[in-house]
Amino acid sequence: MSILFRQLTICGVGLIGGSLALTARKHRLVERIVGLGRTQSNLDIAMARGLIDFATRDAEEAAQGADLLMLATPVMTFPATLSAMVPYLSPNAVVTDVGSVKSWVVQQLEPLLKPAMSFVGVHPVAGKEVTGAAAAEEGLFVNRRVIVTPSALSSAEALEKIETLWRATGAQVEQMPPASHDAILARASHLPQIVSSALACALADEMVEGRWAAGFGAGGLRDTTRIAASSPEMWRDICLSNSEALTSALRLYREWFARFEDAVAASDERALNELFARGRRMRERTE
């Protein structure tokens, strides 16, 4: 593979941005990588691990000369970050992101670009509950889905380069419209997060005769609440920026949960059998 970009600037050198940097460097797909961050300690780790060539906490300095800008911070920060950086980017820069919602991002960011710039929205479906440059690893995206969501300002050339970059990670790259992405991920990712966080909330302070009920949970409770440990800020932003699709997904869940409630209240043996069996079939299909 040949060089795709002269300078990649990553805003937020964390798990996703840092892991992508490792691949870009290994395959020499970019000449130089600049990291923009809020905290010096994370940037120091990124430098020490060789994820980036240059670290700065100054948006203007980070933007200088970049022909690829990758936004990898919580999505609600994207508009302000891009506004601050766009005057200093290379005139025909490609702007991309790795956010978990896409329609909102496209709507917010495309109006900020200069005429010769392109935008390509990307969502690598490879979250973990760990964060930061220390967690970055080269194999993170192998066989994972990376969804590219072409929009009005996605030039054919920019799309091609961004897909080449992501394919180099070993991911399965596929395209779909931003709205389809958001409807799918509301169900497959954002809904499970709220289901898990709501369970953790319900049990957080729940005492039964002086005993903390959650202390009696075994593997089932542990697995079901594992992702409740994820970053509140990240999930707040996803909820705010994908509220419409997420509202439908929450309604869908509430309806199924209500069927369980009704079956338990009525001691409906047949309905309980069917519900638990349906749940098991879904699991068998994912394995």
Add this chain to the structure above:
Amino acid sequence: MSILFRQLTICGVGLIGGSLALTARKHRLVERIVGLGRTQSNLDIAMARGLIDFATRDAEEAAQGADLLMLATPVMTFPATLSAMVPYLSPNAVVTDVGSVKSWVVQQLEPLLKPAMSFVGVHPVAGKEVTGAAAAEEGLFVNRRVIVTPSALSSAEALEKIETLWRATGAQVEQMPPASHDAILARASHLPQIVSSALACALADEMVEGRWAAGFGAGGLRDTTRIAASSPEMWRDICLSNSEALTSALRLYREWFARFEDAVAASDERALNELFARGRRMRERTE
């Protein structure tokens, strides 16, 4: 340790019953172990692995001479099984169980005992999604909670012997009333199961523009639905036999889920922050 019982008869030589048998044998706490089962193939595995000395599918034959009867099948089968066996047990036999609900079991089983017999309800909190004699392992209960629920027909001697047996597995043995057990486990175990199964049900057939949404899930969806693969029959029985406590637990969850729904619908940044942060705190407390 010395011998506690001459003959332990286990109804259902699966993960729990089989694992307990391994400990009882290792420490020579019982002289002889008889396994009663529905399927010959599982009994063959139990014999081949040395979990039991004698296997039968006949309740009368299994009951003959037993001074300890352990019920380790789905809880709704307990009354019929015990009725069939009680005439053939040793006159002062101890009957125990390993069911996940306790009040219902005590109410159903104690009236079936003969005058000199004792009952001691036990719940080893050590479930797994694997089942059968093949899954039994000696270390299964190490550092796990084993809850003993003394009831009217729990003689002091029977309680002492049953607790000695379970302490030998390396478990933390503790006592509480049957109703307290059921309220706690409704929250810590039965609720997470329904939360998980309802999510799996909601996504089982959910398509977005020709794509199966759940196919785009990552680790979060996988963890959150893992226990949805559990036995429908077992969970149906738990719901039927603990419906009152479970109904309260489901209501508690529905209220917290509704707060997330309201916060998403209203794009309430502050409420979302607080909810996700509360969920994270619960996780930190369990680790």
